[in-house]
Amino acid sequence: MTDAAAAPAVSEKAPAWRRATLVAERRENASARTLVFDVPGWPGHLPGQHVDVRLTADDGYQATRSYSVAAPARGDRVELTVQRVADGEVSPYLVDDLPIGADVELLGPVGGWFVRRPGAPEPAILIGGGSGIVPLRAMLLTQVHGSASLRVLYSLRSPAELYFAADLTAAPDGLDREVFLAYTRRAPDGDPRPPARLTAADLAEHGLPASLAPAVYVCGPTGFVEAVTGLLLHAGHDPSKIRTERFGPSGG
Numbered sequence: 001m002t003d004a005a006a007a008p009a010v011s012e013k014a015p016a017w018r019r020a021t022l023v024a025e026r027r028e029n030a031s032a033r034t035l036v037f038d039v040p041g042w043p044g045h046l047p048g049q050h051v052d053v054r055l056t057a058d059d060g061y062q063a064t065r066s067y068s069v070a071a072p073a074r075g076d077r078v079e080l081t082v083q084r085v086a087d088g089e090v091s092p093y094l095v096d097d098l099p100i101g102a103d104v105e106l107l108g109p110v111g112g113w114f115v116r117r118p119g120a121p122e123p124a125i126l127i128g129g130g131s132g133i134v135p136l137r138a139m140l141l142t143q144v145h146g147s148a149s150l151r152v153l154y155s156l157r158s159p160a161e162l163y164f165a166a167d168l169t170a171a172p173d174g175l176d177r178e179v180f181l182a183y184t185r186r187a188p189d190g191d192p193r194p195p196a197r198l199t200a201a202d203l204a205e206h207g208l209p210a211s212l213a214p215a216v217y218v219c220g221p222t223g224f225v226e227a228v229t230g231l232l233l234h235a236g237h238d239p240s241k242i243r244t245e246r247f248g249p250s251g252g
Protein backbone atom coordinates (compact mmCIF):
# COMPACT_ATOMS: atom_id res chain seq x y z
CA MET A 1 0.00 0.00 0.00
CA THR A 2 1.32 3.45 -0.84
CA ASP A 3 0.97 6.27 1.62
CA ALA A 4 1.09 10.01 1.38
CA ALA A 5 4.73 9.98 2.44
CA ALA A 6 5.57 7.84 -0.57
CA ALA A 7 3.83 10.21 -2.98
CA PRO A 8 6.10 12.04 -5.39
CA ALA A 9 7.29 15.35 -4.08
CA VAL A 10 5.53 18.24 -5.73
CA SER A 11 7.14 21.62 -5.85
CA GLU A 12 5.38 24.36 -3.90
CA LYS A 13 7.07 26.92 -6.15
CA ALA A 14 5.16 28.72 -8.87
CA PRO A 15 5.13 26.56 -12.01
CA ALA A 16 7.71 27.49 -14.62
CA TRP A 17 7.92 27.11 -18.40
CA ARG A 18 10.20 24.26 -19.45
CA ARG A 19 11.28 22.73 -22.70
CA ALA A 20 9.53 19.43 -23.37
CA THR A 21 10.70 16.95 -26.00
CA LEU A 22 8.30 14.40 -27.45
CA VAL A 23 9.96 11.02 -26.90
CA ALA A 24 7.13 8.50 -27.34
CA GLU A 25 3.56 8.29 -28.51
CA ARG A 26 0.60 5.96 -28.49
CA ARG A 27 -2.63 6.05 -30.51
CA GLU A 28 -5.63 5.68 -28.22
CA ASN A 29 -8.15 5.69 -31.07
CA ALA A 30 -8.72 7.49 -34.39
CA SER A 31 -9.03 10.90 -32.75
CA ALA A 32 -6.77 10.72 -29.69
CA ARG A 33 -3.05 10.36 -29.17
CA THR A 34 -0.99 9.96 -26.01
CA LEU A 35 2.22 12.00 -26.06
CA VAL A 36 5.09 11.26 -23.70
CA PHE A 37 7.41 14.22 -23.11
CA ASP A 38 10.81 14.36 -21.52
CA VAL A 39 10.89 17.52 -19.40
CA PRO A 40 14.32 18.09 -17.80
CA GLY A 41 13.93 19.40 -14.25
CA TRP A 42 10.25 18.41 -13.99
CA PRO A 43 9.29 18.85 -10.30
CA GLY A 44 6.68 16.05 -10.25
CA HIS A 45 2.89 16.25 -10.23
CA LEU A 46 -0.20 14.76 -8.66
CA PRO A 47 -2.91 12.85 -10.51
CA GLY A 48 -5.56 15.38 -11.56
CA GLN A 49 -3.18 18.28 -12.16
CA HIS A 50 -2.74 19.77 -15.62
CA VAL A 51 -0.09 21.56 -17.64
CA ASP A 52 -0.19 24.34 -20.19
CA VAL A 53 1.37 23.53 -23.56
CA ARG A 54 2.71 26.43 -25.62
CA LEU A 55 3.46 26.17 -29.33
CA THR A 56 5.44 28.82 -31.17
CA ALA A 57 5.27 29.16 -34.97
CA ASP A 58 8.24 30.25 -37.12
CA ASP A 59 6.78 33.77 -37.29
CA GLY A 60 6.62 33.97 -33.48
CA TYR A 61 2.85 33.40 -33.18
CA GLN A 62 2.07 31.45 -30.01
CA ALA A 63 -0.88 29.34 -28.89
CA THR A 64 -1.36 27.85 -25.42
CA ARG A 65 -3.78 25.14 -24.27
CA SER A 66 -4.26 23.17 -21.05
CA TYR A 67 -3.92 19.37 -20.87
CA SER A 68 -4.30 17.07 -17.88
CA VAL A 69 -1.53 14.71 -16.92
CA ALA A 70 -2.56 11.23 -18.04
CA ALA A 71 -0.20 9.21 -15.81
CA PRO A 72 1.37 9.45 -12.36
CA ALA A 73 4.72 11.23 -12.00
CA ARG A 74 7.72 9.23 -13.25
CA GLY A 75 10.97 11.17 -13.19
CA ASP A 76 11.14 13.74 -15.96
CA ARG A 77 8.35 12.11 -17.99
CA VAL A 78 5.02 13.86 -18.52
CA GLU A 79 2.30 11.96 -20.36
CA LEU A 80 -0.62 13.83 -21.98
CA THR A 81 -3.53 12.50 -24.02
CA VAL A 82 -5.07 14.85 -26.54
CA GLN A 83 -8.32 14.49 -28.43
CA ARG A 84 -8.61 16.16 -31.83
CA VAL A 85 -11.28 18.88 -31.75
CA ALA A 86 -12.65 19.45 -35.26
CA ASP A 87 -11.58 22.91 -36.47
CA GLY A 88 -9.39 23.33 -33.41
CA GLU A 89 -6.16 25.29 -33.65
CA VAL A 90 -3.86 23.28 -31.39
CA SER A 91 -5.29 19.79 -30.84
CA PRO A 92 -5.16 18.61 -34.51
CA TYR A 93 -1.46 19.51 -34.59
CA LEU A 94 -0.72 17.64 -31.36
CA VAL A 95 -2.72 14.59 -32.45
CA ASP A 96 -1.65 14.37 -36.09
CA ASP A 97 1.55 16.30 -36.73
CA LEU A 98 3.93 16.83 -33.79
CA PRO A 99 6.85 14.51 -34.62
CA ILE A 100 8.94 12.48 -32.20
CA GLY A 101 11.94 14.59 -31.19
CA ALA A 102 10.07 17.91 -31.49
CA ASP A 103 10.10 20.44 -28.66
CA VAL A 104 7.19 22.35 -27.16
CA GLU A 105 7.06 24.48 -24.00
CA LEU A 106 5.26 23.21 -20.97
CA LEU A 107 4.14 25.06 -17.81
CA GLY A 108 3.18 23.17 -14.71
CA PRO A 109 2.07 21.41 -12.76
CA VAL A 110 -1.09 23.50 -12.35
CA GLY A 111 -4.06 22.98 -10.04
CA GLY A 112 -4.43 21.97 -6.42
CA TRP A 113 -8.12 21.10 -6.02
CA PHE A 114 -8.91 18.47 -8.65
CA VAL A 115 -6.20 16.12 -7.35
CA ARG A 116 -6.11 12.74 -5.68
CA ARG A 117 -2.98 12.00 -3.72
CA PRO A 118 -1.55 8.48 -4.06
CA GLY A 119 -2.57 6.56 -0.93
CA ALA A 120 -5.60 8.76 -0.22
CA PRO A 121 -7.57 6.78 2.38
CA GLU A 122 -11.10 7.56 1.30
CA PRO A 123 -12.92 5.58 -1.39
CA ALA A 124 -13.52 7.44 -4.63
CA ILE A 125 -15.83 7.53 -7.61
CA LEU A 126 -14.16 8.73 -10.82
CA ILE A 127 -16.63 9.84 -13.49
CA GLY A 128 -15.37 10.87 -16.93
CA GLY A 129 -17.02 11.90 -20.17
CA GLY A 130 -15.00 11.53 -23.41
CA SER A 131 -11.49 12.95 -22.97
CA GLY A 132 -12.46 13.72 -19.36
CA ILE A 133 -11.17 10.22 -18.59
CA VAL A 134 -7.57 11.53 -18.94
CA PRO A 135 -6.91 12.83 -15.39
CA LEU A 136 -8.96 9.97 -13.95
CA ARG A 137 -6.62 7.47 -15.59
CA ALA A 138 -3.71 9.08 -13.72
CA MET A 139 -5.66 8.60 -10.48
CA LEU A 140 -6.55 5.02 -11.37
CA LEU A 141 -2.92 4.10 -12.03
CA THR A 142 -1.89 5.04 -8.50
CA GLN A 143 -4.19 2.41 -6.97
CA VAL A 144 -2.28 -0.50 -5.42
CA HIS A 145 -3.29 -3.51 -3.38
CA GLY A 146 -4.84 -2.56 -0.06
CA SER A 147 -5.65 1.01 -1.07
CA ALA A 148 -9.11 2.55 -1.03
CA SER A 149 -11.96 1.36 -3.25
CA LEU A 150 -12.30 2.96 -6.67
CA ARG A 151 -15.31 3.00 -8.95
CA VAL A 152 -14.89 4.39 -12.46
CA LEU A 153 -17.84 5.39 -14.63
CA TYR A 154 -16.78 6.36 -18.13
CA SER A 155 -19.26 7.82 -20.58
CA LEU A 156 -18.26 7.49 -24.23
CA ARG A 157 -20.07 7.48 -27.55
CA SER A 158 -19.01 4.09 -28.91
CA PRO A 159 -16.35 1.38 -28.52
CA ALA A 160 -14.28 3.10 -31.23
CA GLU A 161 -13.80 6.10 -28.92
CA LEU A 162 -12.42 4.18 -25.95
CA TYR A 163 -9.21 5.54 -24.42
CA PHE A 164 -6.74 3.56 -22.30
CA ALA A 165 -8.32 0.23 -23.21
CA ALA A 166 -5.57 -1.80 -21.52
CA ASP A 167 -5.91 0.03 -18.21
CA LEU A 168 -9.68 0.23 -18.15
CA THR A 169 -10.55 -3.27 -19.26
CA ALA A 170 -7.80 -5.12 -17.35
CA ALA A 171 -8.96 -7.61 -14.72
CA PRO A 172 -8.86 -5.88 -11.31
CA ASP A 173 -6.41 -8.56 -10.09
CA GLY A 174 -7.32 -8.24 -6.43
CA LEU A 175 -7.72 -4.47 -6.46
CA ASP A 176 -10.97 -3.08 -5.06
CA ARG A 177 -11.95 -1.52 -8.35
CA GLU A 178 -14.76 -1.61 -10.88
CA VAL A 179 -14.89 0.12 -14.25
CA PHE A 180 -18.24 0.72 -15.93
CA LEU A 181 -18.42 1.88 -19.55
CA ALA A 182 -21.61 3.78 -20.41
CA TYR A 183 -22.02 4.02 -24.18
CA THR A 184 -24.16 6.92 -25.31
CA ARG A 185 -24.62 6.23 -29.05
CA ARG A 186 -23.53 2.70 -29.92
CA ALA A 187 -22.83 -0.13 -27.51
CA PRO A 188 -20.82 -3.26 -28.34
CA ASP A 189 -22.82 -6.26 -29.55
CA GLY A 190 -24.32 -8.10 -26.61
CA ASP A 191 -24.13 -5.17 -24.18
CA PRO A 192 -27.37 -5.43 -22.19
CA ARG A 193 -27.52 -1.66 -21.62
CA PRO A 194 -29.05 0.31 -24.49
CA PRO A 195 -26.96 3.37 -25.46
CA ALA A 196 -27.86 6.29 -23.19
CA ARG A 197 -26.30 9.07 -21.20
CA LEU A 198 -25.23 8.24 -17.68
CA THR A 199 -28.32 7.77 -15.49
CA ALA A 200 -29.12 7.82 -11.79
CA ALA A 201 -29.55 4.04 -12.02
CA ASP A 202 -26.02 3.66 -13.49
CA LEU A 203 -24.64 5.71 -10.66
CA ALA A 204 -26.53 3.71 -8.03
CA GLU A 205 -25.43 0.39 -9.53
CA HIS A 206 -21.82 1.16 -10.40
CA GLY A 207 -20.80 3.97 -8.04
CA LEU A 208 -20.50 3.96 -4.27
CA PRO A 209 -23.28 4.98 -1.89
CA ALA A 210 -23.31 8.47 -0.42
CA SER A 211 -23.31 6.85 3.04
CA LEU A 212 -19.65 5.84 2.47
CA ALA A 213 -18.80 9.53 1.92
CA PRO A 214 -16.61 8.83 -1.13
CA ALA A 215 -14.57 11.52 -2.79
CA VAL A 216 -16.06 12.11 -6.24
CA TYR A 217 -14.16 13.41 -9.27
CA VAL A 218 -16.11 14.43 -12.36
CA CYS A 219 -14.38 15.52 -15.57
CA GLY A 220 -15.54 16.21 -19.11
CA PRO A 221 -17.41 18.75 -21.20
CA THR A 222 -19.32 21.38 -19.21
CA GLY A 223 -22.78 19.92 -19.94
CA PHE A 224 -21.64 16.46 -18.86
CA VAL A 225 -20.11 17.75 -15.63
CA GLU A 226 -23.26 19.69 -14.75
CA ALA A 227 -25.60 16.80 -15.51
CA VAL A 228 -23.54 14.33 -13.48
CA THR A 229 -23.18 16.73 -10.56
CA GLY A 230 -26.98 17.03 -10.50
CA LEU A 231 -27.32 13.24 -10.32
CA LEU A 232 -24.77 13.05 -7.51
CA LEU A 233 -26.49 15.72 -5.43
CA HIS A 234 -29.84 14.05 -5.99
CA ALA A 235 -28.32 10.77 -4.76
CA GLY A 236 -27.30 12.51 -1.53
CA HIS A 237 -23.56 13.00 -2.10
CA ASP A 238 -22.01 15.76 -0.02
CA PRO A 239 -21.31 18.76 -2.31
CA SER A 240 -18.01 19.34 -0.51
CA LYS A 241 -16.82 15.87 -1.64
CA ILE A 242 -17.53 16.52 -5.33
CA ARG A 243 -14.61 17.91 -7.37
CA THR A 244 -15.14 18.86 -10.98
CA GLU A 245 -12.97 19.74 -13.97
CA ARG A 246 -14.46 21.14 -17.18
CA PHE A 247 -12.69 20.58 -20.48
CA GLY A 248 -14.06 23.61 -22.23
CA PRO A 249 -12.05 25.88 -24.48
CA SER A 250 -8.87 27.15 -22.84
CA GLY A 251 -5.86 29.30 -23.60
CA GLY A 252 -5.69 31.76 -26.45
Ligand SMILES: Cc1cc2nc3c(=O)[nH]c(=O)nc-3n(C[C@H](O)[C@H](O)[C@H](O)COP(=O)(O)OP(=O)(O)OC[C@H]3O[C@@H](n4cnc5c(N)ncnc54)[C@H](O)[C@@H]3O)c2cc1C
Nearest residue numbers: 065066067068081082083085088089090091134247249250
Ligand atom coordinates in the same frame (compact mmCIF):
# COMPACT_ATOMS: atom_id res chain seq x y z
C1 LIG B 1 -7.90 22.18 -17.16
C2 LIG B 1 -8.08 21.64 -18.57
C3 LIG B 1 -7.57 20.38 -18.87
C4 LIG B 1 -7.74 19.87 -20.17
N1 LIG B 1 -7.26 18.62 -20.44
C5 LIG B 1 -7.43 18.09 -21.68
C6 LIG B 1 -6.95 16.77 -21.96
O1 LIG B 1 -6.37 16.08 -21.12
N2 LIG B 1 -7.14 16.29 -23.23
C7 LIG B 1 -7.79 17.04 -24.21
O2 LIG B 1 -7.91 16.55 -25.34
N3 LIG B 1 -8.26 18.28 -23.94
C8 LIG B 1 -8.08 18.84 -22.72
N4 LIG B 1 -8.53 20.11 -22.46
C9 LIG B 1 -9.08 20.92 -23.59
C10 LIG B 1 -7.92 21.64 -24.30
O3 LIG B 1 -7.36 22.62 -23.43
C11 LIG B 1 -8.38 22.39 -25.57
O4 LIG B 1 -9.50 23.17 -25.27
C12 LIG B 1 -8.70 21.44 -26.71
O5 LIG B 1 -7.56 20.63 -27.04
C13 LIG B 1 -9.13 22.25 -27.98
O6 LIG B 1 -8.08 23.09 -28.36
P1 LIG B 1 -7.95 23.54 -29.89
O7 LIG B 1 -6.90 24.58 -29.97
O8 LIG B 1 -7.82 22.35 -30.77
O9 LIG B 1 -9.38 24.16 -30.21
P2 LIG B 1 -9.72 25.74 -30.30
O10 LIG B 1 -9.09 26.33 -31.50
O11 LIG B 1 -9.41 26.35 -28.96
O12 LIG B 1 -11.30 25.70 -30.46
C14 LIG B 1 -11.92 25.31 -31.73
C15 LIG B 1 -13.41 25.15 -31.55
O13 LIG B 1 -13.68 24.02 -30.69
C16 LIG B 1 -14.35 24.41 -29.50
N5 LIG B 1 -13.67 23.69 -28.42
C17 LIG B 1 -12.53 24.05 -27.81
N6 LIG B 1 -12.18 23.14 -26.89
C18 LIG B 1 -13.11 22.18 -26.93
C19 LIG B 1 -13.28 20.97 -26.22
N7 LIG B 1 -12.41 20.56 -25.25
N8 LIG B 1 -14.34 20.20 -26.54
C20 LIG B 1 -15.20 20.59 -27.52
N9 LIG B 1 -15.09 21.74 -28.23
C21 LIG B 1 -14.06 22.52 -27.92
C22 LIG B 1 -14.16 25.90 -29.41
O14 LIG B 1 -15.26 26.51 -28.75
C23 LIG B 1 -14.10 26.30 -30.86
O15 LIG B 1 -15.39 26.41 -31.41
C24 LIG B 1 -8.40 20.63 -21.17
C25 LIG B 1 -8.92 21.90 -20.83
C26 LIG B 1 -8.77 22.39 -19.57
C27 LIG B 1 -9.34 23.75 -19.25
